[in-house]
Amino acid sequence: MTYLAHVNGRIRQVIGKHGRFVSFGQNIGAGSHLAGLTRSLPRSDDQRVVNMPNCENGLIGFGFGLMLEGIDSAFFCKQLDFLLLGCDQIVNTYNMVRLRRPAASFSIVCIAVDSGFEGPQSRLNNLADFGSLADIPTFTISNGPDADAVIDRHLIAPGFRIIAVSQRLFRTEVSRPSQDFADVSVDADAHILRHAAGSDATIAAFNFAFPQAVSVQQDLRDRGLTASLYSIAGTRVLNWDTVIEDVRRTGRLILIDDSRSRNRLADRLRAAVADAGIRCTTIPLYRAIREEDIRPNADEFSVDTEQLYQALNTAVQ
Protein backbone atom coordinates (compact mmCIF):
# COMPACT_ATOMS: atom_id res chain seq x y z
CA MET A 1 0.00 0.00 0.00
CA THR A 2 1.25 3.47 -0.78
CA TYR A 3 1.92 6.03 1.89
CA LEU A 4 -0.83 8.23 0.48
CA ALA A 5 -3.44 5.46 0.40
CA HIS A 6 -2.57 4.53 3.96
CA VAL A 7 -2.93 8.11 5.22
CA ASN A 8 -6.16 8.66 3.29
CA GLY A 9 -7.60 5.41 4.62
CA ARG A 10 -6.74 6.28 8.21
CA ILE A 11 -8.27 9.74 7.91
CA ARG A 12 -11.48 8.29 6.46
CA GLN A 13 -11.60 5.70 9.22
CA VAL A 14 -11.21 8.21 12.04
CA ILE A 15 -13.71 10.72 10.63
CA GLY A 16 -16.13 7.90 9.77
CA LYS A 17 -16.22 6.76 13.40
CA HIS A 18 -16.71 10.29 14.68
CA GLY A 19 -19.99 12.16 14.93
CA ARG A 20 -20.58 15.67 13.61
CA PHE A 21 -17.62 16.87 11.60
CA VAL A 22 -16.83 19.46 8.93
CA SER A 23 -14.06 18.73 6.42
CA PHE A 24 -13.21 21.78 4.34
CA GLY A 25 -10.62 23.08 1.93
CA GLN A 26 -9.90 23.86 -1.69
CA ASN A 27 -10.78 21.04 -4.12
CA ILE A 28 -11.09 18.50 -1.36
CA GLY A 29 -14.28 17.06 -2.76
CA ALA A 30 -13.53 17.34 -6.46
CA GLY A 31 -11.01 16.44 -9.13
CA SER A 32 -7.86 14.90 -7.74
CA HIS A 33 -9.04 15.39 -4.15
CA LEU A 34 -5.64 16.85 -3.26
CA ALA A 35 -3.84 14.08 -5.13
CA GLY A 36 -5.98 11.55 -3.27
CA LEU A 37 -5.42 12.76 0.28
CA THR A 38 -9.11 13.62 0.71
CA ARG A 39 -10.64 11.04 -1.61
CA SER A 40 -13.93 9.53 -0.38
CA LEU A 41 -14.10 11.47 2.88
CA PRO A 42 -17.21 10.43 4.83
CA ARG A 43 -20.28 12.44 3.94
CA SER A 44 -23.62 12.47 5.70
CA ASP A 45 -26.01 14.96 7.28
CA ASP A 46 -23.59 15.14 10.19
CA GLN A 47 -20.34 14.87 8.26
CA ARG A 48 -19.92 17.60 5.73
CA VAL A 49 -17.29 17.94 3.04
CA VAL A 50 -17.13 21.53 1.85
CA ASN A 51 -15.18 22.80 -1.15
CA MET A 52 -14.05 26.30 -0.26
CA PRO A 53 -12.76 29.38 -2.13
CA ASN A 54 -9.04 30.11 -2.43
CA CYS A 55 -8.51 32.19 0.69
CA GLU A 56 -6.31 30.48 3.24
CA ASN A 57 -6.36 33.23 5.85
CA GLY A 58 -10.14 33.17 5.73
CA LEU A 59 -10.27 29.39 5.86
CA ILE A 60 -8.10 29.13 8.95
CA GLY A 61 -10.23 31.75 10.69
CA PHE A 62 -13.29 29.77 9.58
CA GLY A 63 -11.93 26.70 11.37
CA PHE A 64 -11.36 28.62 14.57
CA GLY A 65 -14.87 30.03 14.33
CA LEU A 66 -16.29 26.52 14.06
CA MET A 67 -14.21 25.60 17.07
CA LEU A 68 -15.69 28.45 19.12
CA GLU A 69 -19.14 27.06 18.28
CA GLY A 70 -18.11 23.59 19.42
CA ILE A 71 -17.96 22.05 15.93
CA ASP A 72 -15.07 19.67 15.15
CA SER A 73 -13.42 20.31 11.79
CA ALA A 74 -10.35 19.87 9.63
CA PHE A 75 -8.94 22.15 6.96
CA PHE A 76 -7.23 20.06 4.30
CA CYS A 77 -4.70 22.35 2.67
CA LYS A 78 -2.90 21.54 -0.57
CA GLN A 79 0.45 22.98 0.43
CA LEU A 80 2.25 23.77 3.66
CA ASP A 81 3.45 27.08 2.24
CA PHE A 82 -0.17 28.18 1.68
CA LEU A 83 -0.42 28.45 5.45
CA LEU A 84 1.89 31.45 5.25
CA LEU A 85 -1.16 33.38 4.03
CA GLY A 86 -2.93 32.58 7.27
CA CYS A 87 -0.21 33.29 9.81
CA ASP A 88 -2.32 35.94 11.52
CA GLN A 89 -4.99 33.36 12.26
CA ILE A 90 -2.49 30.65 13.14
CA VAL A 91 -0.83 32.91 15.69
CA ASN A 92 -3.21 35.60 16.91
CA THR A 93 -6.52 33.79 16.66
CA TYR A 94 -5.05 30.58 18.04
CA ASN A 95 -3.66 32.50 21.01
CA MET A 96 -7.08 33.98 21.74
CA VAL A 97 -8.98 30.75 21.26
CA ARG A 98 -6.62 28.63 23.36
CA LEU A 99 -7.30 30.88 26.36
CA ARG A 100 -10.78 29.39 26.40
CA ARG A 101 -9.48 25.79 26.41
CA PRO A 102 -11.99 24.75 23.75
CA ALA A 103 -13.47 21.29 23.81
CA ALA A 104 -13.83 21.21 20.03
CA SER A 105 -11.17 20.07 17.59
CA PHE A 106 -9.62 21.98 14.71
CA SER A 107 -6.86 20.38 12.67
CA ILE A 108 -5.04 21.63 9.63
CA VAL A 109 -3.82 18.76 7.49
CA CYS A 110 -1.42 19.99 4.86
CA ILE A 111 1.00 18.67 2.30
CA ALA A 112 4.65 19.66 2.56
CA VAL A 113 5.62 20.21 -1.05
CA ASP A 114 9.01 18.57 -0.75
CA SER A 115 9.23 16.94 -4.16
CA GLY A 116 11.40 19.83 -5.32
CA PHE A 117 10.11 20.64 -8.73
CA GLU A 118 7.86 23.44 -7.49
CA GLY A 119 11.01 25.48 -6.99
CA PRO A 120 10.72 28.27 -4.43
CA GLN A 121 7.69 26.73 -2.75
CA SER A 122 9.68 23.57 -2.03
CA ARG A 123 12.18 25.52 0.00
CA LEU A 124 9.78 25.67 2.93
CA ASN A 125 9.57 22.09 4.16
CA ASN A 126 10.06 22.29 7.91
CA LEU A 127 6.88 21.96 9.90
CA ALA A 128 8.68 22.84 13.13
CA ASP A 129 8.97 26.42 11.84
CA PHE A 130 5.20 26.74 11.94
CA GLY A 131 4.99 25.12 15.33
CA SER A 132 7.38 27.63 16.80
CA LEU A 133 5.23 30.57 15.69
CA ALA A 134 2.81 30.13 18.57
CA ASP A 135 3.89 26.95 20.34
CA ILE A 136 1.46 25.02 18.16
CA PRO A 137 1.29 21.24 18.37
CA THR A 138 2.55 20.04 14.98
CA PHE A 139 3.04 16.53 13.66
CA THR A 140 4.78 15.04 10.67
CA ILE A 141 3.71 11.74 9.18
CA SER A 142 6.49 9.90 7.45
CA ASN A 143 5.52 6.23 7.79
CA GLY A 144 2.58 3.95 8.53
CA PRO A 145 2.89 3.78 12.33
CA ASP A 146 3.28 7.58 12.46
CA ALA A 147 0.09 7.90 10.43
CA ASP A 148 -1.84 5.54 12.67
CA ALA A 149 -0.65 7.13 15.91
CA VAL A 150 -0.95 10.76 14.88
CA ILE A 151 -4.26 10.51 13.05
CA ASP A 152 -5.87 8.30 15.69
CA ARG A 153 -4.84 10.50 18.60
CA HIS A 154 -4.78 13.97 17.14
CA LEU A 155 -6.88 14.40 14.00
CA ILE A 156 -9.98 14.85 16.15
CA ALA A 157 -9.12 15.89 19.69
CA PRO A 158 -9.79 19.01 21.78
CA GLY A 159 -7.62 21.89 20.63
CA PHE A 160 -5.73 22.90 17.52
CA ARG A 161 -2.81 21.33 15.69
CA ILE A 162 -1.16 21.12 12.30
CA ILE A 163 -0.45 17.74 10.74
CA ALA A 164 1.75 17.55 7.66
CA VAL A 165 2.28 14.81 5.12
CA SER A 166 5.05 14.59 2.56
CA GLN A 167 4.37 14.91 -1.15
CA ARG A 168 7.70 13.23 -1.87
CA LEU A 169 6.46 10.09 -0.13
CA PHE A 170 2.98 9.96 -1.71
CA ARG A 171 3.61 7.11 -4.16
CA THR A 172 6.14 5.21 -2.08
CA GLU A 173 5.29 2.07 -0.18
CA VAL A 174 4.49 2.72 3.46
CA SER A 175 7.83 2.61 5.22
CA ARG A 176 8.34 -0.07 7.80
CA PRO A 177 11.64 -0.93 9.45
CA SER A 178 13.08 -4.39 9.37
CA GLN A 179 10.61 -7.14 10.06
CA ASP A 180 13.01 -8.21 12.81
CA PHE A 181 11.47 -5.44 14.89
CA ALA A 182 7.74 -5.66 14.37
CA ASP A 183 6.62 -3.98 17.60
CA VAL A 184 6.38 -0.25 17.45
CA SER A 185 6.08 1.66 20.69
CA VAL A 186 4.49 5.08 20.88
CA ASP A 187 4.70 7.62 23.68
CA ALA A 188 1.54 8.98 25.27
CA ASP A 189 1.39 12.06 23.04
CA ALA A 190 2.34 10.29 19.78
CA HIS A 191 5.41 12.50 19.64
CA ILE A 192 8.07 9.80 19.62
CA LEU A 193 7.74 6.37 18.00
CA ARG A 194 10.31 3.65 18.46
CA HIS A 195 10.31 1.31 15.49
CA ALA A 196 13.28 -0.84 16.42
CA ALA A 197 15.63 -1.50 19.32
CA GLY A 198 19.36 -2.00 18.87
CA SER A 199 22.51 -1.86 20.92
CA ASP A 200 25.15 -0.11 18.79
CA ALA A 201 23.54 3.21 17.86
CA THR A 202 20.40 5.34 18.25
CA ILE A 203 18.93 6.74 15.06
CA ALA A 204 16.36 9.56 15.25
CA ALA A 205 14.51 10.65 12.11
CA PHE A 206 13.04 14.17 11.91
CA ASN A 207 10.59 15.91 9.60
CA PHE A 208 10.13 13.49 6.66
CA ALA A 209 13.51 11.73 6.82
CA PHE A 210 12.23 8.37 8.01
CA PRO A 211 12.99 6.49 4.75
CA GLN A 212 16.60 7.67 4.95
CA ALA A 213 16.76 6.57 8.59
CA VAL A 214 15.47 3.11 7.68
CA SER A 215 18.12 2.92 4.98
CA VAL A 216 20.84 3.79 7.48
CA GLN A 217 19.56 1.27 10.00
CA GLN A 218 19.54 -1.50 7.43
CA ASP A 219 22.97 -0.57 6.16
CA LEU A 220 24.40 -0.71 9.68
CA ARG A 221 22.78 -4.09 10.20
CA ASP A 222 24.45 -5.35 7.04
CA ARG A 223 27.73 -4.29 8.63
CA GLY A 224 26.96 -6.15 11.82
CA LEU A 225 25.69 -3.23 13.92
CA THR A 226 22.19 -2.99 15.40
CA ALA A 227 20.55 0.37 15.91
CA SER A 228 17.46 1.67 17.67
CA LEU A 229 15.24 3.59 15.29
CA TYR A 230 12.99 6.47 16.27
CA SER A 231 10.73 8.72 14.26
CA ILE A 232 10.01 12.04 15.92
CA ALA A 233 6.46 12.73 14.76
CA GLY A 234 5.65 15.55 17.14
CA THR A 235 7.63 18.74 16.80
CA ARG A 236 6.66 19.96 20.26
CA VAL A 237 8.45 17.26 22.21
CA LEU A 238 8.82 18.25 25.84
CA ASN A 239 10.15 14.97 27.13
CA TRP A 240 13.04 13.27 25.34
CA ASP A 241 13.70 10.76 28.14
CA THR A 242 12.97 7.65 26.12
CA VAL A 243 15.50 8.59 23.43
CA ILE A 244 18.02 9.88 25.97
CA GLU A 245 17.97 6.59 27.83
CA ASP A 246 18.55 4.76 24.57
CA VAL A 247 21.53 6.97 23.74
CA ARG A 248 22.93 6.39 27.23
CA ARG A 249 22.87 2.69 26.40
CA THR A 250 24.20 2.79 22.82
CA GLY A 251 26.63 5.69 23.15
CA ARG A 252 26.01 6.82 19.58
CA LEU A 253 23.36 9.20 18.31
CA ILE A 254 22.63 9.57 14.60
CA LEU A 255 20.36 12.50 13.80
CA ILE A 256 18.75 12.52 10.34
CA ASP A 257 16.81 15.65 9.38
CA ASP A 258 15.66 16.54 5.88
CA SER A 259 14.27 19.98 6.77
CA ARG A 260 15.59 23.18 5.31
CA SER A 261 15.54 25.29 8.40
CA ARG A 262 17.93 26.81 10.89
CA ASN A 263 15.34 25.84 13.48
CA ARG A 264 15.94 22.11 13.46
CA LEU A 265 14.18 19.94 15.98
CA ALA A 266 17.13 17.53 15.79
CA ASP A 267 19.30 20.15 17.47
CA ARG A 268 16.91 20.21 20.41
CA LEU A 269 17.39 16.48 20.95
CA ARG A 270 21.12 16.99 20.63
CA ALA A 271 20.97 19.67 23.33
CA ALA A 272 18.77 17.53 25.56
CA VAL A 273 21.26 14.66 25.38
CA ALA A 274 24.10 17.04 26.23
CA ASP A 275 22.09 18.55 29.09
CA ALA A 276 21.58 15.05 30.46
CA GLY A 277 25.38 14.79 30.79
CA ILE A 278 25.68 11.88 28.38
CA ARG A 279 29.01 11.47 26.65
CA CYS A 280 28.26 10.04 23.25
CA THR A 281 29.24 10.23 19.62
CA THR A 282 26.74 12.40 17.80
CA ILE A 283 26.52 12.29 14.03
CA PRO A 284 24.17 14.86 12.51
CA LEU A 285 23.09 14.03 8.98
CA TYR A 286 21.28 17.16 7.92
CA ARG A 287 20.14 18.39 4.58
CA ALA A 288 22.41 21.12 3.30
CA ILE A 289 20.68 24.47 2.94
CA ARG A 290 21.69 25.64 -0.50
CA GLU A 291 20.76 28.77 -2.40
CA GLU A 292 20.33 26.80 -5.63
CA ASP A 293 17.46 24.81 -4.10
CA ILE A 294 15.23 27.79 -4.77
CA ARG A 295 15.18 26.61 -8.37
CA PRO A 296 13.15 23.54 -9.41
CA ASN A 297 15.19 20.43 -8.61
CA ALA A 298 14.83 16.77 -7.67
CA ASP A 299 15.06 17.64 -3.98
CA GLU A 300 16.92 14.45 -3.20
CA PHE A 301 18.18 13.92 0.30
CA SER A 302 20.49 10.99 0.54
CA VAL A 303 22.80 9.87 3.31
CA ASP A 304 26.37 8.85 2.59
CA THR A 305 26.38 5.64 4.60
CA GLU A 306 30.06 4.91 3.86
CA GLN A 307 30.99 8.23 5.42
CA LEU A 308 28.65 7.54 8.32
CA TYR A 309 30.24 4.12 8.90
CA GLN A 310 33.72 5.65 8.88
CA ALA A 311 32.58 8.24 11.40
CA LEU A 312 31.19 5.55 13.64
CA ASN A 313 34.40 3.50 13.36
CA THR A 314 36.55 6.53 14.11
CA ALA A 315 34.48 7.20 17.17
CA VAL A 316 34.80 3.62 18.32
CA GLN A 317 38.60 3.68 17.96
Place this chain on the structure above:
Amino acid sequence: MRISMLMINELIKKKAFSVPIHLALGHEAIAVAVAAAMRPSDRLLLTHRNIHYNLACNPSLRREIDEYLLRESGLAGGQNGAMNLTNPDAGVIYTSSILANCLPVATGVAMGQWVSGGDAVTIALTGDGALEEGAFYETLMIANSLNLPLVVVIENNEWSMHTRIDERRCAIDLESIAAAFGMKFYRLAGNDLNLYCDTLRNVRNETSAARKPCMVEVSLSTLGDYTVVEEGSSQGRYINYHTGALTHVSLANGPIIDESERDPVHMLAKLVPKADITRWVHEISAELESQLQ
Protein backbone atom coordinates in the same frame (compact mmCIF):
# COMPACT_ATOMS: atom_id res chain seq x y z
CA MET B 1 -22.71 54.22 28.06
CA ARG B 2 -21.36 57.73 27.46
CA ILE B 3 -21.06 58.38 31.15
CA SER B 4 -19.36 55.02 31.67
CA MET B 5 -16.80 55.83 29.00
CA LEU B 6 -16.20 59.29 30.45
CA MET B 7 -15.62 57.72 33.86
CA ILE B 8 -13.13 55.32 32.31
CA ASN B 9 -11.48 58.28 30.59
CA GLU B 10 -10.97 59.91 33.97
CA LEU B 11 -9.25 56.73 35.18
CA ILE B 12 -7.08 56.63 32.05
CA LYS B 13 -6.05 60.21 32.80
CA LYS B 14 -4.94 59.01 36.22
CA LYS B 15 -2.95 56.20 34.56
CA ALA B 16 -5.01 53.56 36.33
CA PHE B 17 -4.59 50.97 33.55
CA SER B 18 -1.58 49.21 32.10
CA VAL B 19 -3.48 47.90 29.08
CA PRO B 20 -4.20 50.22 26.14
CA ILE B 21 -7.83 51.30 25.94
CA HIS B 22 -9.58 52.60 22.85
CA LEU B 23 -12.57 54.74 23.83
CA ALA B 24 -15.47 54.93 21.41
CA LEU B 25 -17.06 58.27 22.14
CA GLY B 26 -19.34 59.00 19.21
CA HIS B 27 -19.83 55.31 18.39
CA GLU B 28 -22.61 54.67 20.89
CA ALA B 29 -25.69 54.64 18.66
CA ILE B 30 -24.71 51.66 16.52
CA ALA B 31 -23.57 49.71 19.58
CA VAL B 32 -26.90 50.23 21.31
CA ALA B 33 -28.75 49.24 18.13
CA VAL B 34 -26.70 46.05 17.65
CA ALA B 35 -27.13 44.99 21.27
CA ALA B 36 -30.86 45.67 21.11
CA ALA B 37 -31.26 43.66 17.91
CA MET B 38 -29.40 40.61 19.16
CA ARG B 39 -31.27 37.56 20.39
CA PRO B 40 -29.84 35.26 23.06
CA SER B 41 -28.42 32.73 20.60
CA ASP B 42 -26.87 35.37 18.30
CA ARG B 43 -23.13 35.97 18.27
CA LEU B 44 -21.11 39.16 18.16
CA LEU B 45 -17.46 39.47 17.09
CA LEU B 46 -15.57 42.66 17.81
CA THR B 47 -12.39 44.63 17.19
CA HIS B 48 -9.83 46.40 19.38
CA ARG B 49 -12.32 49.28 19.76
CA ASN B 50 -14.99 47.22 21.49
CA ILE B 51 -15.79 49.16 24.66
CA HIS B 52 -19.14 50.46 23.40
CA TYR B 53 -20.42 46.99 22.46
CA ASN B 54 -19.18 45.42 25.65
CA LEU B 55 -20.82 48.15 27.70
CA ALA B 56 -24.04 47.77 25.70
CA CYS B 57 -24.06 44.01 26.30
CA ASN B 58 -22.89 44.17 29.90
CA PRO B 59 -24.53 46.44 32.47
CA SER B 60 -21.63 46.31 34.93
CA LEU B 61 -19.11 49.12 34.62
CA ARG B 62 -17.32 47.61 37.59
CA ARG B 63 -16.62 44.36 35.75
CA GLU B 64 -15.50 46.24 32.66
CA ILE B 65 -13.02 48.27 34.68
CA ASP B 66 -11.89 45.22 36.64
CA GLU B 67 -11.08 43.54 33.35
CA TYR B 68 -8.97 46.51 32.34
CA LEU B 69 -7.22 46.12 35.70
CA LEU B 70 -6.69 42.41 34.85
CA ARG B 71 -8.56 41.31 37.95
CA GLU B 72 -10.29 37.96 38.31
CA SER B 73 -13.54 39.85 38.92
CA GLY B 74 -13.26 41.31 35.42
CA LEU B 75 -15.65 40.57 32.60
CA ALA B 76 -13.31 37.91 31.23
CA GLY B 77 -11.67 36.99 34.50
CA GLY B 78 -8.78 39.33 33.78
CA GLN B 79 -7.70 37.11 30.89
CA ASN B 80 -8.45 39.44 27.97
CA GLY B 81 -7.68 43.02 28.97
CA ALA B 82 -9.20 45.66 26.70
CA MET B 83 -8.38 45.04 23.06
CA ASN B 84 -9.47 41.39 23.01
CA LEU B 85 -12.33 41.59 25.48
CA THR B 86 -14.98 38.88 25.08
CA ASN B 87 -18.11 38.07 27.02
CA PRO B 88 -19.45 34.76 25.72
CA ASP B 89 -22.39 34.78 28.15
CA ALA B 90 -23.65 37.91 26.39
CA GLY B 91 -22.90 36.56 22.91
CA VAL B 92 -19.58 38.39 22.50
CA ILE B 93 -17.81 35.21 21.47
CA TYR B 94 -14.60 36.60 19.99
CA THR B 95 -12.72 39.87 19.82
CA SER B 96 -9.43 40.58 18.11
CA SER B 97 -7.01 43.45 18.29
CA ILE B 98 -5.77 42.62 14.77
CA LEU B 99 -7.32 44.54 11.89
CA ALA B 100 -9.97 42.42 10.11
CA ASN B 101 -8.94 39.32 12.06
CA CYS B 102 -12.39 38.70 13.54
CA LEU B 103 -14.11 38.56 10.15
CA PRO B 104 -12.94 35.12 8.97
CA VAL B 105 -13.61 33.77 12.45
CA ALA B 106 -17.15 35.11 12.13
CA THR B 107 -17.74 32.95 9.05
CA GLY B 108 -16.83 29.86 11.03
CA VAL B 109 -19.06 30.92 13.91
CA ALA B 110 -21.95 31.46 11.48
CA MET B 111 -21.28 28.06 9.87
CA GLY B 112 -21.16 26.45 13.31
CA GLN B 113 -24.52 27.91 14.21
CA TRP B 114 -25.95 26.66 10.94
CA VAL B 115 -24.57 23.17 11.52
CA SER B 116 -26.10 23.20 15.00
CA GLY B 117 -29.49 24.27 13.66
CA GLY B 118 -31.68 27.20 14.71
CA ASP B 119 -32.07 30.67 13.30
CA ALA B 120 -29.24 32.50 15.01
CA VAL B 121 -27.35 35.31 13.32
CA THR B 122 -23.69 36.24 13.62
CA ILE B 123 -22.77 39.93 13.66
CA ALA B 124 -19.18 40.96 12.97
CA LEU B 125 -17.85 44.46 13.54
CA THR B 126 -15.03 46.11 11.71
CA GLY B 127 -13.82 49.57 10.75
CA ASP B 128 -13.11 51.28 7.46
CA GLY B 129 -9.37 50.77 7.93
CA ALA B 130 -9.92 47.01 7.75
CA LEU B 131 -11.32 47.33 4.24
CA GLU B 132 -7.70 47.46 3.14
CA GLU B 133 -7.06 43.95 4.44
CA GLY B 134 -7.51 40.85 2.32
CA ALA B 135 -9.39 39.16 5.15
CA PHE B 136 -12.33 41.52 4.53
CA TYR B 137 -12.83 40.29 0.98
CA GLU B 138 -12.11 36.67 1.86
CA THR B 139 -14.87 36.90 4.45
CA LEU B 140 -17.42 38.25 1.99
CA MET B 141 -16.53 35.46 -0.43
CA ILE B 142 -16.78 32.67 2.13
CA ALA B 143 -20.00 34.02 3.65
CA ASN B 144 -21.67 34.36 0.26
CA SER B 145 -20.37 31.07 -1.07
CA LEU B 146 -21.82 29.22 1.92
CA ASN B 147 -24.95 31.40 2.35
CA LEU B 148 -24.10 32.18 5.94
CA PRO B 149 -26.38 34.33 8.14
CA LEU B 150 -23.71 36.94 8.80
CA VAL B 151 -24.13 40.70 9.24
CA VAL B 152 -20.90 42.63 8.63
CA VAL B 153 -21.10 46.06 10.27
CA ILE B 154 -18.51 48.61 9.17
CA GLU B 155 -17.99 51.59 11.44
CA ASN B 156 -16.72 54.25 9.05
CA ASN B 157 -15.06 57.15 10.82
CA GLU B 158 -12.86 57.93 7.80
CA TRP B 159 -9.70 57.61 9.84
CA SER B 160 -7.13 54.92 10.35
CA MET B 161 -5.22 55.81 13.50
CA HIS B 162 -4.00 59.36 12.86
CA THR B 163 -4.31 59.41 9.09
CA ARG B 164 -7.42 60.29 7.16
CA ILE B 165 -8.43 57.51 4.83
CA ASP B 166 -8.41 59.87 1.84
CA GLU B 167 -4.77 60.69 2.62
CA ARG B 168 -3.83 57.04 2.40
CA ARG B 169 -5.79 55.23 -0.21
CA CYS B 170 -8.30 55.36 -3.01
CA ALA B 171 -11.97 55.57 -2.17
CA ILE B 172 -13.80 52.27 -1.62
CA ASP B 173 -17.47 52.17 -2.50
CA LEU B 174 -18.87 49.58 -0.15
CA GLU B 175 -22.28 49.55 -1.78
CA SER B 176 -20.67 48.53 -5.07
CA ILE B 177 -18.61 45.88 -3.33
CA ALA B 178 -21.71 44.50 -1.66
CA ALA B 179 -23.45 44.44 -5.04
CA ALA B 180 -20.48 42.65 -6.59
CA PHE B 181 -20.87 39.89 -4.02
CA GLY B 182 -24.66 39.89 -4.38
CA MET B 183 -25.15 41.13 -0.83
CA LYS B 184 -27.78 43.43 0.58
CA PHE B 185 -26.34 46.73 1.69
CA TYR B 186 -27.56 49.23 4.28
CA ARG B 187 -26.12 52.64 5.11
CA LEU B 188 -26.71 54.48 8.37
CA ALA B 189 -25.71 58.02 9.24
CA GLY B 190 -26.85 60.86 11.47
CA ASN B 191 -26.97 59.09 14.84
CA ASP B 192 -30.76 58.69 14.89
CA LEU B 193 -30.96 56.03 17.59
CA ASN B 194 -34.53 54.98 16.84
CA LEU B 195 -33.73 54.59 13.14
CA TYR B 196 -30.60 52.62 13.94
CA CYS B 197 -32.47 50.26 16.27
CA ASP B 198 -35.29 49.67 13.78
CA THR B 199 -32.84 49.08 10.94
CA LEU B 200 -30.61 46.66 12.86
CA ARG B 201 -33.63 44.71 14.09
CA ASN B 202 -34.90 44.36 10.51
CA VAL B 203 -31.43 43.50 9.20
CA ARG B 204 -31.02 40.83 11.84
CA ASN B 205 -34.41 39.27 11.10
CA GLU B 206 -34.02 39.40 7.32
CA THR B 207 -30.58 37.83 7.53
CA SER B 208 -31.91 35.03 9.66
CA ALA B 209 -34.86 34.39 7.37
CA ALA B 210 -32.92 34.63 4.10
CA ARG B 211 -29.79 32.82 5.38
CA LYS B 212 -27.70 35.26 3.39
CA PRO B 213 -25.00 37.65 4.55
CA CYS B 214 -25.40 41.40 4.34
CA MET B 215 -23.39 44.53 4.97
CA VAL B 216 -24.18 47.63 7.06
CA GLU B 217 -22.04 50.74 6.75
CA VAL B 218 -22.37 53.25 9.57
CA SER B 219 -20.91 56.72 9.17
CA LEU B 220 -19.79 58.08 12.51
CA SER B 221 -17.28 60.35 14.19
CA THR B 222 -14.82 59.28 16.84
CA LEU B 223 -15.14 62.24 19.17
CA GLY B 224 -12.14 63.66 20.93
CA ASP B 225 -10.22 64.93 17.92
CA TYR B 226 -7.53 67.52 18.52
CA THR B 227 -4.80 69.51 16.84
CA VAL B 228 -1.08 68.87 17.17
CA VAL B 229 1.96 70.73 15.88
CA GLU B 230 4.17 68.22 14.13
CA GLU B 231 7.95 68.31 14.20
CA GLY B 232 9.36 70.54 11.48
CA SER B 233 6.07 72.32 10.91
CA SER B 234 4.57 75.44 12.37
CA GLN B 235 1.13 74.43 11.14
CA GLY B 236 -1.24 72.60 13.44
CA ARG B 237 -2.49 69.25 12.21
CA TYR B 238 -5.97 67.99 12.98
CA ILE B 239 -5.77 64.51 14.49
CA ASN B 240 -8.45 61.97 15.18
CA TYR B 241 -8.61 60.32 18.59
CA HIS B 242 -7.25 56.79 18.49
CA THR B 243 -6.39 55.50 21.96
CA GLY B 244 -5.61 56.50 25.52
CA ALA B 245 -6.83 59.48 27.53
CA LEU B 246 -8.81 62.35 26.15
CA THR B 247 -7.28 65.06 28.26
CA HIS B 248 -9.49 67.84 26.93
CA VAL B 249 -12.74 65.95 27.54
CA SER B 250 -14.12 65.89 31.07
CA LEU B 251 -17.05 64.23 32.76
CA ALA B 252 -17.54 67.43 34.72
CA ASN B 253 -18.68 69.13 31.52
CA GLY B 254 -21.58 66.74 31.07
CA PRO B 255 -22.12 63.85 28.67
CA ILE B 256 -22.45 65.86 25.46
CA ILE B 257 -19.09 66.38 23.79
CA ASP B 258 -20.11 67.95 20.48
CA GLU B 259 -23.36 69.81 20.00
CA SER B 260 -23.88 68.54 16.50
CA GLU B 261 -25.10 65.52 14.59
CA ARG B 262 -21.65 63.99 15.16
CA ASP B 263 -22.56 63.28 18.76
CA PRO B 264 -25.20 60.60 19.34
CA VAL B 265 -25.83 61.83 22.89
CA HIS B 266 -26.58 65.28 21.54
CA MET B 267 -29.00 63.70 19.07
CA LEU B 268 -30.63 61.69 21.84
CA ALA B 269 -30.91 64.75 24.05
CA LYS B 270 -32.93 66.48 21.35
CA LEU B 271 -35.65 63.86 21.74
CA VAL B 272 -36.35 64.44 25.43
CA PRO B 273 -36.85 67.46 27.68
CA LYS B 274 -33.65 68.93 29.06
CA ALA B 275 -34.84 68.40 32.62
CA ASP B 276 -35.14 64.69 31.97
CA ILE B 277 -31.62 64.58 30.56
CA THR B 278 -30.26 66.36 33.60
CA ARG B 279 -32.07 63.96 35.92
CA TRP B 280 -30.90 60.90 33.97
CA VAL B 281 -27.31 62.06 34.06
CA HIS B 282 -27.54 62.58 37.81
CA GLU B 283 -29.15 59.21 38.47
CA ILE B 284 -26.92 57.24 36.12
CA SER B 285 -23.77 58.91 37.43
CA ALA B 286 -24.78 58.10 41.01
CA GLU B 287 -25.47 54.48 40.10
CA LEU B 288 -22.17 54.08 38.26
CA GLU B 289 -20.21 55.79 40.99
CA SER B 290 -21.76 53.42 43.54
CA GLN B 291 -20.48 50.52 41.42
CA LEU B 292 -17.00 51.97 41.60
CA GLN B 293 -16.96 52.42 45.36
